[in-house]
Amino acid sequence: MVEEKIKLKTGYTTGSCATAAAKTALLSIINQEKIQNVSIILPRRSFIQIPIHSCEFKNDKAKCSVIKNGGDDPDVTHGAEIIVELSFTEKINEIDIDGAEGVGIVTKQGLGLEIGKPAINPVPKKMINENLRDIGKEILEKKGIKVVISVPKGKELAPKTDNPRLGIRDGISILGTSGIVIPFSTASYAASIRQNLDVAIAAGNETVVLTTGGRSEECAKKIVDLPVHCFVQMGDFSGYTIQQCGRKNIKKAYVVGFIGKLAKMAAGVKQTHVKGSKVDMNFLSELAKKANADEKVIESIKKANTARHVSEIIKENNITGFFELICSETYKHMRKHSEEKVPIDVILFD
Numbered sequence: 037m038v039e040e041k042i043k044l045k046t047g048y049t050t051g052s053c054a055t056a057a058a059k060t061a062l063l064s065i066i067n068q069e070k071i072q073n074v075s076i077i078l079p080r081r082s083f084i085q086i087p088i089h090s091c092e093f094k095n096d097k098a099k100c101s102v103i104k105n106g107g108d109d110p111d112v113t114h115g116a117e118i119i120v121e122l123s124f125t126e127k128i129n130e131i132d133i134d135g136a137e138g139v140g141i142v143t144k145q146g147l148g149l150e151i152g153k154p155a156i157n158p159v160p161k162k163m164i165n166e167n168l169r170d171i172g173k174e175i176l177e178k179k180g181i182k183v184v185i186s187v188p189k190g191k192e193l194a195p196k197t198d199n200p201r202l203g204i205r206d207g208i209s210i211l212g213t214s215g216i217v218i219p220f221s222t223a224s225y226a227a228s229i230r231q232n233l234d235v236a237i238a239a240g241n242e243t244v245v246l247t248t249g250g251r252s253e254e255c256a257k258k259i260v261d262l263p264v265h266c267f268v269q270m271g272d273f274s275g276y277t278i279q280q281c282g283r284k285n286i287k288k289a290y291v292v293g294f295i296g297k298l299a300k301m302a303a304g305v306k307q308t309h310v311k312g313s314k315v316d317m318n319f320l321s322e323l324a325k326k327a328n329a330d331e332k333v334i335e336s337i338k339k340a341n342t343a344r345h346v347s348e349i350i351k352e353n354n355i356t357g358f359f360e361l362i363c364s365e366t367y368k369h370m371r372k373h374s375e376e377k378v379p380i381d382v383i384l385f386d
Contacts, residue, residue, distance in 0.1 A: 071088055077163070099122075129176045
């Protein structure tokens, strides 16, 4: 049977949504007509057409919105309404961009954003600026433009994002580096890991807790007493995360997870996604052998379905030392991935 590859749909970032809403607002004032679709310039000089959800204007003010479409990416902001209110000011040739309801406020360093200001990243600001200047040259010769971004459900969505951990309160961020959302993007996940580490470092913390997911993070919080921004969900990117820890001079890292992920890390796997790497049962059977398991147990492990199944076999047969070997092998490889720069403690949860 041939596996059919399904092409995933791309979407657009909150930054692109805000840009489209801002451009539509200015166009509606200039043309005194409602806009249904708008084309915006992206950072890499390409264009994207974005449908407009609402468009209201009167004289020199407008309020327009776009519904965030993340494509096939499992983004919690998918479906959120991004609203822009645009008006003119007396500051000739200036474009002022601000946040309102549902746009988070920065409270910690390390994000490249000013504390106390809205979480609108530099690239979206540049996109808005560029797109407005493209159509508003004549207006900007006489006036300034004020752009206020709001997200009605932003505060409600924020706890489902990384913002609480990053010290961004009461809303979501207006994000995007390319303007396009690529489903399950490795680059975006890697960027979030770096950002998490930068926030911890900026807060003066040199110890981090690297977890494989939400469940292992909750368990880790019960035994490692550190601020929430020190907990970094590395997901499947264990090798990359510890490498970044080394490069950013982290002084200590706890590596935390359950048997499924740690069994792969113990075997030297850097990227532990289920589709990218399988649990090596032969490797685990060798560890069992080192822990003095008998031949019957070793053969059972070789035929096991999952790492959890292996764990059950080990416990049923009272094999001591096996889980310690998993941790020591994980330690060895993670130290190597960090270029021997980061002291590591490994915690395996049952």
